[in-house]
Amino acid sequence: MSLKIALLPGDGIGPEVLAQAVKCLEAVEETFNQHFIFKxxxxxxxxxxxxxxxxxxxxxxLCKESDxxxxxxxxDPKYDNDPEAKVRPEQGLLQLRKELGLFANIRPILSxxxxxxxxxxKKKVVNGTDFVxxxxxxxxxxxxxxxxxxxxxxxxxxxxxxxxxxxxIAHLAFKAAxxxxxxxxxxxxxxxxxxxxxxxxxxxxxxESYPEITLDFMFVDNAAMQIILNPKQFDVILTExxxxxxxxxxxxxxxxxxGLLASASVGEENALFEPIHGSYPQAKGKxxxxxxxxxxxxAMLLEHFGLMEEAWAVKKAVDKSLKKGIVTPDLKANSxxxxxxxxxxxxxxI
Amino acid sequence: MSLKIALLPGDGIGPEVLAQAVKCLEAVEETFNQHFIFKxxxxxxxxxxxxxxxxxxxxxxLCKESDxxxxxxxxDPKYDNDPEAKVRPEQGLLQLRKELGLFANIRPILSxxxxxxxxxxKKKVVNGTDFVxxxxxxxxxxxxxxxxxxxxxxxxxxxxxxxxxxxxIAHLAFKAAxxxxxxxxxxxxxxxxxxxxxxxxxxxxxxESYPEITLDFMFVDNAAMQIILNPKQFDVILTExxxxxxxxxxxxxxxxxxGLLASASVGEENALFEPIHGSYPQAKGKxxxxxxxxxxxxAMLLEHFGLMEEAWAVKKAVDKSLKKGIVTPDLKANSxxxxxxxxxxxxxxI
Ligand SMILES: CC(C)[C@H](C(=O)O)[C@@H](O)C(=O)O
Ligand SMILES: CC(C)[C@H](C(=O)O)[C@@H](O)C(=O)O
Numbered sequence: 001m002s003l004k005i006a007l008l009p010g011d012g013i014g015p016e017v018l019a020q021a022v023k024c025l026e027a028v029e030e031t032f033n034q035h036f037i038f039k040x041x042x043x044x045x046x047x048x049x050x051x052x053x054x055x056x057x058x059x060x061x062l063c064k065e066s067d068x069x070x071x072x073x074x075x076d077p078k079y080d081n082d083p084e085a086k087v088r089p090e091q092g093l094l095q096l097r098k099e100l101g102l103f104a105n106i107r108p109i110l111s112x113x114x115x116x117x118x119x120x121x122k123k124k125v126v127n128g129t130d131f132v133x134x135x136x137x138x139x140x141x142x143x144x145x146x147x148x149x150x151x152x153x154x155x156x157x158x159x160x161x162x163x164x165x166x167x168x169i170a171h172l173a174f175k176a177a178x179x180x181x182x183x184x185x186x187x188x189x190x191x192x193x194x195x196x197x198x199x200x201x202x203x204x205x206x207x208e209s210y211p212e213i214t215l216d217f218m219f220v221d222n223a224a225m226q227i228i229l230n231p232k233q234f235d236v237i238l239t240e241x242x243x244x245x246x247x248x249x250x251x252x253x254x255x256x257x258x259g260l261l262a263s264a265s266v267g268e269e270n271a272l273f274e275p276i277h278g279s280y281p282q283a284k285g286k287x288x289x290x291x292x293x294x295x296x297x298x299a300m301l302l303e304h305f306g307l308m309e310e311a312w313a314v315k316k317a318v319d320k321s322l323k324k325g326i327v328t329p330d331l332k333a334n335s336x337x338x339x340x341x342x343x344x345x346x347x348x349x350i
Numbered sequence: 351m352s353l354k355i356a357l358l359p360g361d362g363i364g365p366e367v368l369a370q371a372v373k374c375l376e377a378v379e380e381t382f383n384q385h386f387i388f389k390x391x392x393x394x395x396x397x398x399x400x401x402x403x404x405x406x407x408x409x410x411x412l413c414k415e416s417d418x419x420x421x422x423x424x425x426d427p428k429y430d431n432d433p434e435a436k437v438r439p440e441q442g443l444l445q446l447r448k449e450l451g452l453f454a455n456i457r458p459i460l461s462x463x464x465x466x467x468x469x470x471x472k473k474k475v476v477n478g479t480d481f482v483x484x485x486x487x488x489x490x491x492x493x494x495x496x497x498x499x500x501x502x503x504x505x506x507x508x509x510x511x512x513x514x515x516x517x518x519i520a521h522l523a524f525k526a527a528x529x530x531x532x533x534x535x536x537x538x539x540x541x542x543x544x545x546x547x548x549x550x551x552x553x554x555x556x557x558e559s560y561p562e563i564t565l566d567f568m569f570v571d572n573a574a575m576q577i578i579l580n581p582k583q584f585d586v587i588l589t590e591x592x593x594x595x596x597x598x599x600x601x602x603x604x605x606x607x608x609g610l611l612a613s614a615s616v617g618e619e620n621a622l623f624e625p626i627h628g629s630y631p632q633a634k635g636k637x638x639x640x641x642x643x644x645x646x647x648x649a650m651l652l653e654h655f656g657l658m659e660e661a662w663a664v665k666k667a668v669d670k671s672l673k674k675g676i677v678t679p680d681l682k683a684n685s686x687x688x689x690x691x692x693x694x695x696x697x698x699x700i
Contacts, residue, residue, distance in 0.1 A: 146544035155548035194496035198505035224600035250574035
């Protein structure tokens with residue numbers, strides 16, 4: 001198999017961490033006699049600077065022609081505090097998700113035994129956490145009509161969902177639950193939102209064809225509490241785009257380090273893999289960013305294409321770096337190891 | 351002063367806990383020679399059962415004629431899993447907020463030293479937490495136009511905000527920050543939502559007239575992480591309705607018990623006081639529900655009308671019950687004290 005992989009480093013620490021993931025994929029090529037074709041293209045703030053827009057046509061074209069996209073990070077503070085900015089780096093990511101039809105964002109949340117000390121939660125609360133979030137990624141309030149009146153005194157965003165959008169991700173989530181603890185929790189706000197009531201109706205209906213799965217419903221405000229009170233109760237979480245953004249970021253810190261978490265965004269024909277963390281501009285160029293999330297997103301890519309042995313080798317090498325303490329300073333105060341060295345260590349152990 | 355107080359017990363444990371708050375207000379009448387006029391009316395599921403709607407006209411009329419509303423809790427599971435239900439208990443609460451113009455929901459979040467063991471967060475993370483959330487309560491996606499197409503296959507909710515809606519609560523939040531640690535954090539999703547960009551613009555503008563306040567901005571997904579990673583960084587949080595619902599519930603569990611948290615919802619002409627917790631139907635009638643949040647909401651009512659000494663007496667009595675361990679089983683396993691006994695103890699100590 002010769003996979004075409006588009007590399008989109010993006011902003012901030014994106015390029016540094018992505019480079020380590022590529023190192024690891026190159027190690028996989030060598031060890032397992034695989035062949036990957038890498039092509040790189042700009043996205044985000046850097047693409048605005050270079051090409052005037054966050055997702056240049058050539059970048060989109062490259063992604064469409066590739067089998068998968070490996071993504072770094074996106075965002076630059078110079079755009080965040082300017083409500084008048086007409087172009088924003090994030091538009092690049094949103095447009096990419098939409099154009100590639102990446103309707104499901106999948107985020108595994110695991111508590112790593114070696115990192116229980118770093119979790120903000122008490123050990124007895126978080127130990128043993130193992131769930132996965134299926135977040136709808138191309139609908140809802142992110143993509144609904146946006147309006148601003150001429151005087152600039154009234155603004156709106158529309159949250160819209162169709163049965164079809166709900167049903168395609170629901171099936172993915174139910175199937176995932178089959179291979180896990182057989183429990184699916186839909187998070188919504190059905191006591192207030194019409195769109196949430198549609199989610200509840202459609203998901204309940206689909207649930208009938210998965211009789212082995214226990215389906216339950218939880219309001220998003222309650223879910224925000226339950227994730228910290230008792231994260232072990234969850235197996236598969238299914239939710240819409242905006243709630244998924246919030247709940248999955250909340251979930252991502254309970255394990256002790258967001259620097260370890262990867263995600264996959266999948267559609268009918270394409271897939272994108274990226275770390276959960278952002279572009280962390282303060283750390284840019286300092287060789288301190290943790291590359292593990294990016295490396296694990298490469299492992300998710302391998303799994304997606306059925307390269308299980310290869311993915312396992314990457315994950316094993318990551319475990320080794322954690323156990324041996326060959327990690328960046330975010331995981332071990334005063335650690336002498338930088339982004340590059342950690343990447344090298346993991347790549348050499350594949 | 352002779353305050354007219356409307357009592358709306360609502361559903362589940364609402365009536366039981368509200369009764370304890372009333373006991374305490376009666377103790378205040380006696381000890382401080384005050385006079386309160388209590389009138390009770392149904393709201394929520396019980397009002398649907400009795401009067402066919404969650405906010406009967408007579409209940410609304412009573413609230414409008416009163417100086418303040420003391421609210422129990424609302425909601426019944428029989429409506430939650432029925433996406434087709436045309437009437438829902440929660441509509442009563444939402445309509446009441448809208449009709450009374452209660453545009454600001456104020457929630458203090460404090461970590462109680464006696465309850466650090468009960469917090470899901472590590473002691474070093476949560477100890478010393480002291481912030482207050484100003485949540486916009488009568489706008490946004492809660493009250494925007496809702497649509498469902500005829501086939502029932504497409505649903506939408508509109509999130510809309512005007513400068514005026516933002517500005518009136520922003521001023522309240524800035525004023526609150528003046529009397530506190532002088533820091534205000536606006537939580538939004540300005541990298542995606544048009545309405546959030548309006549929030550950012552309006553709040554930044556208003557911030558210019560409060561030069562002593564440090565204003566910062568935080569995306570809601572990041573905020574969901576920061577509240578558990580480092581809750582001590584916050585002083586006053588300002589946010590829109592839906593984000594406020596999620597973030598304030600998340601914040602409410604970090605102190606160790608949601609059973610202690612009260613909130614005020616205020617407008618130009620009226621004010622409503624209620625516990626944060628819900629109707630907790632499983633506990634109904636068992637004399638196990640913690641009445642403290644409801645009692646503290648009565649204390650917030652007293653403060654709102656400038657009865658500071660009276661409010662202080664109530665809070666001191668609550669502290670005494672916590673210190674002496676005269677608390678319901680949620681705070682102390684195997685506690686022999688029920689809702690009523692805890693209420694009696696606190697009332698007797700006023
Ligand atoms: C950068 C931003 C637009 C994005 C989102 O909100 O979806 C990010 O927070 C994420 O979760 O991938
Ligand atoms: C009951 C529900 C409609 C309500 C809300 O979402 O506002 C509740 O969660 C709250 O926060 O007061």
